[in-house]
Amino acid sequence: MAGHIQDRWYKTEIGPNGKPHRIKSERHGTGMRYRARFIGPDGTEKSKSFRDKQKRLAEKWLSNIEADMSRGQYIDPAAGRITFKEYGEKWLASQTTDATTRTSVEVQIRKHAFPYLGTRPMDSFRPEHIRDWLSELEQVLPASSYRRVIFASVSAVLAAAVDDELLARNPCKARTVRAPALVAPRVRPWTPQRLLAVRAALPKRYQAMADVGGGLGLRQGEIFGLPDDPDDFRGEWLRVANQVKVANGRLVFGPPKRGKERDVPLPRHVAQALREHREEFPPVDVTLPWLKPDGPLVTRRLLFSLPGGGAVRRTDFNTRVWKAALVQAGVIPEPRKGERHQAAREHGMHALRHFYASVLLDAGENIKALSTYLGHGDPGFTLRVYTHLMPSSHERTLRALDEVYRAAGATADGPQTAQEG
DSSP: OOSEEEETTEEEEEOTTSOEEEEEOTTTTSSOOEEEEEEOTTSOEEEEEEOTTOHHHHHHHHHHHHHHHHHTOOOOHHHHTSBHHHHHHHHHHTOOSOHHHHHHHHHHHHHHTHHHHTTSBGGGOOHHHHHHHHHHHHHHOOOHHHHHHHHHHHHHHHHHHHHTTSOSSOGGGSTTOOOOOOOOOOOOOOOHHHHHHHHHHSOGGGHHHHHHHHHHOOOHHHHHTOBOOTTTTOSSEEEEOOEEEEETTEEEEEOSGGGOOEEEEOOHHHHHHHHHHHHHSOOEEEEEEBSSTTSOEEEEEESSOOTTSSOOOHHHHIIIIIHHHHHHTTSSOOOOTTOOOOOOGGGSTHHHHHHHHHHHHHTTOOHHHHHHHHTOSOHHHHHHHHGGGOTTHHHHHHHHHHHHHHHTTOBTTBOOOOOOO
């Protein structure tokens, strides 16, 4: 057995006869009786105290320590007592992903993990604790997709704790723990009439945004960060290489999502709308940090800007401009006096991208090309999101097969059998 167990209620003294014998110590009958002690891999002494009549429990604890050391699964007892919140704070501070992603993950952890799991010591985590947490999370967050994102963030924290030897294994990876289901949202694209109604309801300086979203499929941040075109938007392609986003509460420039720059086809109608927009609202130079608030300053000549100059901020635009246009177009009801607009996630500016995708799919564009134009990292994701928008695919299949049979000289009894050569 690794280490030894000290009985602190007794001590050994040498008697008059020169032989050792046990006598009661000054702390006999008070406090923890047994102290299990051993030397850890780092060369320092470790210990844990146990109550009276728990000597066997102390022996079992030392045996487990010895077994963990032999398997390479030893966890420092003191380090393992760090709580999830204490370790999570350090983990958040050490992240090196882009500022927007860090902000999003921080909100997930602080709002939906710390209140439930924050006080639990790291070495005490078991699969049952994750199952209980997921059950409680389901009560406050019906959206499975968002719960899945939060679960992944918590799992990342616990995986790091395993690497840092604070936890033997990640309870999120247990067979009995089920991650929230991956449910692709069923997109219901806008009709052309709705898009045009919302466009008309927007202030004139922002109307061309609807053309860019619905005609090019750009994300909101990419629309806000769209630079002026020195060639006057007369080419057949438009380069998407910039966006305006929020990092730690401040506007910054950055590349498109996942750093994926791309080229998208530029329809003549959209190009004309952009030329007319720039004539009435000349582009302005905007200087913002790159990627993070303390990043290097970068200047872009933006096509869309605030009336007084400066980049458009997502939250302000959505609340004061976009939702007001949705009300005027009859998409959402007008709020009562003193109340906020109705939550309308499915009718955010992302609806313009869905409209773009639906038009291309209806026209027969393939998923791989659409995925490239949208800037998705995986065509499979594009297919999962938009496959239900391809209602005419079975009709094309029927027409294609009918044509094959017709060309082969099909009879009332079926197609003629091809002759072997």
